[in-house]
Structures are given as C-alpha cells and as structure tokens.
Amino acid sequence: VTLERRGKAEPVLTVYAPSSGIVLKREAVPGKYVEPGTTLYEVADLSTVWISADIYESEVAAVKLNQPASVTFAAYPGETFLGTVSYVYPTLNAEARTVRVRLELPNPGVKLKPGMYGNVTLQTDAVNTLVVPKEAVLDTGLRQLVFLDRGEGAYMPYPVKLGRRSQDSVEVLEGLKEGDRIVTSANFLLDAESKLASTSSMQAMMGRIGMGDWQMRGAHEGKMEGMEGMDMANMKGMGMEGMKGMEGMKGMEGMQGMGDTKKIVVAEARQVAGLALMLNTVPEKPKAGNVLLKLTLTDQVGKPVTNARVVFVYSMPMPGMIDPKVTARHTKDGLYEGTALFGMGGTWVVTVNMTVPGRPPIAEKFQFSVAEGGL
Structure with a gap:
C-alpha cells in the first residue's frame, strides 16, 4: 500500500498484530527474507484459556454445553479454577473409548500456561441414585x-x-x-484372604487323596488328560462312580460303578454315625446367586429322620470371619431344605450341622463348584 501511494519502497515497515496478547513464538530475526504468508510472531490472548478433557464413553450423556466445571493443577495445590463446557467434539476415540470436550476458563494474572495438565471435574444435575x-x-x-x-x-x-x-x-x-x-x-x-484360603483348601484336599504332586494338564468334557501315575488307593467312597475316560487306570481295581460311564454324579451320599446323608442342589449345577440346598436324612435301615435340626453353613472360606448360615426346614420324609446365597463363582464349602435327639451332634463338609452368572 505504501509503495502504491508513494511510488517507492520504505526501508522500514511497521506491522501491527490484529489483537493484543503475549508473544508465544518469534520467527522474525534480523536479515531474514520475508515472503507473503510468512509467520513472524505467534501472539495469544491468555486472559481466557481452553482446556481439552477426555470423557469416558459411559459418561458422555451427562455432559452438556455451558455445564459448570472445576479444574485443579499440580502447580497450584489447594486452588480450584472454574469454567464451563464450550464444545463437545462429535467423534469418539475408538481405542480409549473417550470423547473430547473443550472447556473455557478465565485466566486472571495469566497463572495458567499453555501445555499444563490438570484434573477436570464436571458438575452434573443432582439426581436420586444409589x-x-x-x-x-x-x-x-x-x-x-x-x-x-x-x-x-x-x-x-x-x-x-x-x-x-x-x-x-x-x-x-x-x-x-x-x-x-x-x-x-x-x-x-x-x-486376598478369600483367594488364599480357597487355594490352601484345595491343596490340602489333593494331598489327602494322594494327588499332592499331580498336575492337571487338560480337562475336557468326558475326558481327563495327564492322569498317569495317580495313586488311586484313597479314592474309594469319593463319589467317583461314572467318571468317563477313567477305565484301565492304575489302582482302579475294586472300584465299584466304573462300568457305567454315562451317569454324572450330582449328589453326594455319606454314612455318618448311623445316619445316611445325601446333599444336592437346585439347580443341579449351581450358579452364583440363590441356590436351594436339599438334604435327605435317613437312619441305618432307611427310615426318614424327621426330627433333626439342620443348619447349612457355607463359605469360600474367608479366614477370621463368621460364615453365612441358614436354618433348613423339614418339608417331608426326612427332606430338609434351605436357600444359600453364593455371591460369586468358585469353590464353596457347605457344612451341614445336624442335631438329632438322642445322638451326638454331626458336622459334615461338602464341596461344590459354583459357576459364574445366575444373579
């Protein structure tokens, strides 16, 4: 413009920034050749700053424009800066499952510097929730x-x-x-105590039946691999009848019921102090949640015992804690029922405490594998 008006070039040309602010970057140095479009300075107005925040996908529905927000910075401990949501980006970060939002904050005294990191808290409308x-x-x-x-x-x-x-x-x-x-x-x-207790209980049980040094390499429906060399001498009476794929194993001689490989044992019967106990569950394959425990109690000649007091105590277990318990009710013909709440999948131990008039108290432990789900 000066060249057109005066007809000659000016040795010194003054250029003004379109707005006031702070110089963030300087490209102009003495002797530099300048062309149209060359950036000489970067100037920013830091009286108001933008902050980008990533919001989890599950929380995006609660974010709205002009929503109040507060931000804290490690550089200013104990101090909170207030702002509002000015923009919600329309795209989702597919890897992090987050949506970016932009906040505007006043910056008196220019305390907040470009590139700082902070923690953002968005204030949502109060709702009645648990x-x-x-x-x-x-x-x-x-x-x-x-x-x-x-x-x-x-x-x-x-x-x-x-x-x-x-x-x-x-x-x-x-x-x-x-x-x-x-x-x-x-x-x-x-x-942690629950997991340790479950592990130690399983190891103790394996040792009692001669499997302390045995490692299961594969377990599939209808077939158990890696069982060569197992000491089966102590396996009698453990409800192993009908387990498929165990024919011909060392030490299996004399074990009854091994000819039938189709039957799956879903209840366990025991003889204790002249009484016969059979405990099963409904459903037969228990899942986490409410499970009905059913105990059938008869004497040594098969007559139902109808006057017993039966209490089911169940645990994973957790050391140092009193285990949950439920008093069973007699329904008919020596059948006692009670509902246990298995809070999670895993190995649960059910202790049946029985008191029959004229007999000493009895406490028998049964172990169940509880699947996930069913809550």
Missing part, C-alpha cells in the same frame, strides 16, 4: 465387587454394575438396594 464410596468397590479386572455385611461378622462378596463416578463416590446401577450394609474399607485384604 451411590457407595469408591473405597467400597473392589475391581478384580473382570468385574467389580462389594462385600455385603450379612451380620454377626459374616461378609459376602457380591458383583455390582457401576455408573457415573464423582471424586469420592460411584453410582451403583445393579446389585445393591438402599439399606444394604457393605464394607467400605480393607476390601482388598478380604478378597
């Missing part, structure tokens, strides 16, 4: 658990479905109801 402290939830990697207080010091692991999270609490969508008592601390210790 929440628990974050510390009450144990995340196993495959599912989330809480420990229900069953009373008298007994605790039960129970799976839950979670929703939105806040700074110190989490929403429970399924698995709990208002008024349930749960453990709010030391859940990791409870879970």
